[in-house]
Amino acid sequence: MALSASIVTFLNSFYSSYQVQKQQLQAETLKSQSAYAAKLASATDLFLQSTQQQLAYSAKIIAKNFDNKAIFNQEAERLKRQTDSFNSTVVVLANGVVKGISPKSLQLAGKKLQSDGALQALSFKEPMISEPYISAANNLIIFISHPLFATDGRYLGYVGGSIYLKHANILHDLLQVHFHKDGSYLYVVDKSRRLLYHPDTSRIGEQVYNNAVIEAVLKYKSGTKQLINSHNVVMLAGYASLKAAPWGIITQRSLEATLEPLDGLMINVLYRTLPIGLATLLFIWLLARLIAHPLRDLAQTANALDNPNAPQRLKIIKSWYFESSELRKAMLKGVGVFQNQIGVLRQEAQTDPLTGLxxxxxxxxxxxxLTTTETSFAVLAIDIDFFKRVNDEYGHDIGDLVLQSLAKIILDVTRSTDFVTRTGGEEFNVISPNATASSAYVLAERLRIQVSETYIDPVGYINVSVGIAGWPLKQLSIDDIFKLADQALYKAKRTGRNRSILDSQYQDAEIKKPD
Structure with missing residues (x-):
């Protein structure tokens, strides 16, 4: 037993340590991924706001010098080269014709644009960030634009910049700079669930469905989640939404990569603790054997206590430590002491420790x-009304005090021949031998009224509901009688509580309920 307990304790400690470390690693990783996503969302927001500010500034310059035809290409070139925010820039008139473009290699000058982003910009006439689409130059892009207005409010066109999603650009650089080297990676989705950025560039433009994290981030939520990705790998993800565009950033790391250091750590711990663990088990085995020797001798003697030589055999046993010596002394006190202790234990086994019932x-x-002697009896099933409120409001210690007070009231009201029990929680039973239905009802009402009139500090007044049934009744079993009493109790609960209900099969024609 000592060896088994030691081994189980060692294994349990090892397993518990592993589980605790695992939960901590998962929690810390989720927290890190959430902070990582929030940081990138903030940085991307700043980038998009910066691009819109650049376009707004250029829009003012172009609108102010609209009659200067050279201004279109100058501003397009400046926007393209000043910060590298865009892969290409364009100035378009209100009729959709390109008047300025950079780089010129796109060969779109003088042409009328029909792409989704161009049509949206002409239609909205306000600052906007488009959804991804295929451009006139056959690139998957997002288009950021700002309208041009004359001083009299007349719409002149727009200035815009394109970000090529599958080409190198400042947005890619921004996201890749923060790429973690611990197995974490990130991707960006728009409101159409389309990937705007992904480490695997072949997936950019792909639409992803049935992903709980994407669904959450598109509802402008931020947080963490454990999920299974499209490759059936368990991932720990953090997510955050942007303010400048209806996009979401998701960062994630595989659970396997997260727990990989823990596996190595636990193996190292096992190797280090195994030698001392084996030495401890050997020591326990030797000590347990030494301790068990006098106990084994005492046990063998205990099987022959009726032998006249038993006292002499007890005296020669070498009880070298205090406990075995005291045990030997106790055995010498005789079987009578044991029988008395057994009686006390039997009494405790039949008594509710809280109420003494x-x-x-x-x-x-x-x-x-009662059934052996065929003695009839009534069953009173008693339950405290709204006892949960007492525990919730005053605590379980006061709840126990209420139960003890109720037990005392029941004992005061019932006869000495009645049998009072607590069957669990706030439920009590009274078995009243030789009681009729009417006398049982009178007893229940006397008990109910006495309870309702007794002040219990600090709770105040409580009420009970009582269900009554009796035996024998149409040759029903004891279990059936208790079920009938419980049903009557439930009826009392359903019909208002603080009342006594007599089972309909046990009605006594003589009973007259008080007003």
């Missing part, structure tokens, strides 16, 4: 006596 085991014995 009989318990279920004692009740079963009493019912067996």
């Amino acid at each position: 009989h318990n279920r085991r004692s009740l079963d014995g009493f019912l067996e006596q």
Whole structure:
């Protein structure tokens, strides 16, 4: 037993340590991914706001010098080269014709644009960030634009910049700079669930469905989640939404990569603790054997206490430590002491420790006596009304005090021949031998009224509901009688509580309920 307990304790400690470390690693990783996503969302927001500010500034310059035809290409070139925010820039008139473009190699000058982003910019006439689409130059892009207005409010066109999603650009650089080297990676989605950025560039432009994290981030939520990705790998993800565009950033790391250091750590711990663990087990085995020797001798002697030589055999046993010596002294006090202790234990086994009333085991014995002698009896099923409120408002210690007070009231009201039990929680039973239906009802009402009129500090007044049934009744079993009493109790609960209900099959024609 000592060896088994030691091994189990060692294994349990090792397993518990592993689980605790695992949970901490997962929690820390989720927290890190959430902070990582929030940081990137903030940085991307700043980038998009910066591009819109650049376009707004250029729009003012172009609108102010609209009659200067050279201004279109000058501003397009400046926007393209000043910060590298865009892969290409364009100035378009209100009729959709390109008047300025950079780089010129796109060969779109003088042409009328029909792409989704161009049509949206002409239609909205306000600052906008488009959804991804295929451009006139056959690139998958997002288009950021700002309208041009004359001083009299007349719409002149727009200035815009394109970000090529599958080409190198400042947005890619921004996201890749923060790429973690611990197995974490990130991707960006728009409101159409289309990937705007992904480490695997072949997936950019792909639409992703049935992903709980994407669904959450597109509802402008931020947080963490454990999920299974499209490759059936368990991932720990953090996500955050942008403010400048309806995009979401998701960062994630595989659970396997997260726990990989822990596996190595636990193996290292096992190797280091195994030698001392084996030495400890050997020591326990030797010590347990030494301790068990006098106990084994005492046990063998205990099997022959009726032998006249038993006292002499007890005296020669070498009880070298205090406990075995005291045990030997106790055995020498005789079988009478043991029998007395057994009686006390039997009494405790049949008593509810909180209230001092009989318990279920004692009740079963009493019912067996009544049925054996064919003595009729009534069953009162008693339950405190709204007892949960007492525990919730005052705590379980006060709840226990209420239960003890109720037990005392029941004992005061019932006869000495009645058998009072607590069967669990706030439920009590009274078995009243030789009681009729009417006398049982009178007893229940006397008990109910006494409870309702007794002040219990600090709770105040409580109420009970009582269900009544009796035996024998149409040759029903004891279990059936208790079920009938419980049903009557439930009826009392359903019809308002603080009342006594007599089972309909146990009605006594003589009973007259008080007003």
